[in-house]
Amino acid sequence: MLATLNGLGADHVPLLTWCFGFPAPERLRWETDGNPVTHWYSKRLEHIHTLAQPWKLEDELKRAEASLSMGLDDVLEVSVPWSRDPEVTWHDSVIPAGATGGHLRYPILVREYRTPSGSLRYAV
Incomplete structure (x- = not known):
């Protein structure tokens, strides 16, 4: 994605497989708040489904890292x-x-929300 944003060719063809709700491989499981995370989900699912366990932002990041460790995007x-x-x-x-x-080498994508209570900004 960063190569594309910089006008360069991609380093690989993206491969994305979202298998939410299925058991995660043993070696790619973790704990959150002392509870084992045995299945992968997405924060987007909590809006339309009742998840079997709470799903936090840190779980989202750990799921992404686990996917990357398997060579998946x-x-x-x-x-x-x-x-x-x-x-x-x-x-x-x-x-x-x-x-x-x-960042010195990479562009930063920014979204800023303006609310009646103030602004919320995050950057990736």
């Missing part, structure tokens, strides 16, 4: 919440590689 969704206050707006931007406030 993963997706961490950065999207508008499924339900939101109509007063909430958002703006997307990119901090170019090497620019002030960014």
Whole structure:
């Protein structure tokens, strides 16, 4: 993805397999809050399904790392919440590689939400 953002060719053809709800291989399991995480999910599923266990952001990142360790790609969704206050707006931007406030080598994708209670910004 970073190569494409920089106008370069891809280093590999992406392979993504989302197998949510199936048992994770033993060697790729972890614990969250002292409880074993035996199945993989996505934060996106909690909006439309009742999950068998709580699923936190750290679980999302660990699932992505486990997928990458198997040579698979993963997706961490950065999207508008499924339900939101109509007063909430958002703006997307990119901090170019090497620019002030960014990373020396990589562009930074930024989304900022403006809410009645203030702004929320996150960058990847």
